[in-house]
Amino acid sequence: MRVRGLRRSRAATAPDAPALEEVLGPEGTERRRAAHREVPRYAHGSRVPGWDDAVDLDKEPAVVPDAAVVEVPRELRAEIEAAMARYPDSRSAALPALAAAQRHHGWCSPEAITQAACVMRLTPGYLVSVASFYDMFETEPAGRHSIYVCTNISCSLRGADELHAALLAATGDDADFNIRSFECLGACDIAPMASVDSVYIGPLELDDVEPLLADIRAGRPPLAAKQLLRRPSADAAAADYPRDGA
Numbered sequence: 079m080r081v082r083g084l085r086r087s088r089a090a091t092a093p094d095a096p097a098l099e100e101v102l103g104p105e106g107t108e109r110r111r112a113a114h115r116e117v118p119r120y121a122h123g124s125r126v127p128g129w130d131d132a133v134d135l136d137k138e139p140a141v142v143p144d145a146a147v148v149e150v151p152r153e154l155r156a157e158i159e160a161a162m163a164r165y166p167d168s169r170s171a172a173l174p175a176l177a178a179a180q181r182h183h184g185w186c187s188p189e190a191i192t193q194a195a196c197v198m199r200l201t202p203g204y205l206v207s208v209a210s211f212y213d214m215f216e217t218e219p220a221g222r223h224s225i226y227v228c229t230n231i232s233c234s235l236r237g238a239d240e241l242h243a244a245l246l247a248a249t250g251d252d253a254d255f256n257i258r259s260f261e262c263l264g265a266c267d268i269a270p271m272a273s274v275d276s277v278y279i280g281p282l283e284l285d286d287v288e289p290l291l292a293d294i295r296a297g298r299p300p301l302a303a304k305q306l307l308r309r310p311s312a313d314a315a316a317a318d319y320p321r322d323g324a
Contacts, residue, residue: 140201148196154182158197168198172208176215185216213260221256223294226273230262236281238270244287245272255291268306278306 161174175198179190186209188202195202209215214226227233227242242259249255263278265271271280274290279301282290286301293300302308 140203142199142201143192143196145196148192150193150197151182154178154193155197158194162198169200169204171198172200172205173212176205176209180215184222185218185220187219216256221252221254223254223275224256224258224273225275226258226260226263228261228263228265228269228271228273229259232266233270236270237284241270241272241282241284241287244284245291248287248291254295265306268304268309271306274300279304280306 157178158171158175161171161178162168165171175194176186176191179194180186183190186205191202191205191209195205198205206217209217216224225245227238227245229238229242239259242257245255245257249257260273263271263273265278265280268278268280270282271278272282273279274294277300279290282301282304286304290301293302299305
């Protein structure tokens with residue numbers, strides 16, 4: 079998972095370093111500038127909104143939810159308890175517990191946080207602090223299909239910003255889709271790429287947008303031929319990995 083709001087350092091520029099125009103040429107330079115105008119970039123390096131939201135200091139101190147009052151779905155409780163059993167310190171299960179709550183509720187809603195906190199015997203505030211730190215946890219309502227378009231340097235240079243814009247335009251107000259630009263997904267070899275419901279897909283082209291959305295809406299594996307898990311691998315055990323897109 080990527081850390082929300084991670085500050086990036088600025089490397090010093092050598093005095094004799096070539097100008098951007100010399101490296102990219104006029105067309106490449108304008109394309110990069112256009113991309114920066116289209117994808118929000120905040121002064122501290124993060125593109126994730128909400129990093130500077132004020133804390134509500136008037137709230138009552140948080141307490142551990144009362145297990146006699148909070149009703150937790152049986153499947154969710156079982157999944158969280160199984161995660162807690164894997165660690166000497168049960169608080170280490172915060173990430174899998176939040177992931178389970180998000181899968182069950184669609185996002186880390188106050189109800190989802192309270193239920194997870196009840197099972198883990200923690201305050202909701204503890205889990206909120208974890209959920210708000212990682213940007214793959216949704217702390218606001220989001221579409222059930224998440225498409226994270228990598229817009230870091232490798233993908234951006236190969237058209238990821240245009241791909242992100244095309245996906246936004248194609249989905250419009252469809253509440254089923256959660257389209258986001260992502261700082262880096264660590265798959266530069268298939269740039270431009272995207273994570274579609276946690277499945278890595280690429281390299282993507284603008285012509286892939288409509289088939290991709292059609293596959294998702296029809297419940298088919300999205301762009302199966304371009305999924306990373308289906309690419310040839312030097313790993314001798316790769317043939318044993320699931321190939322169904324799960």
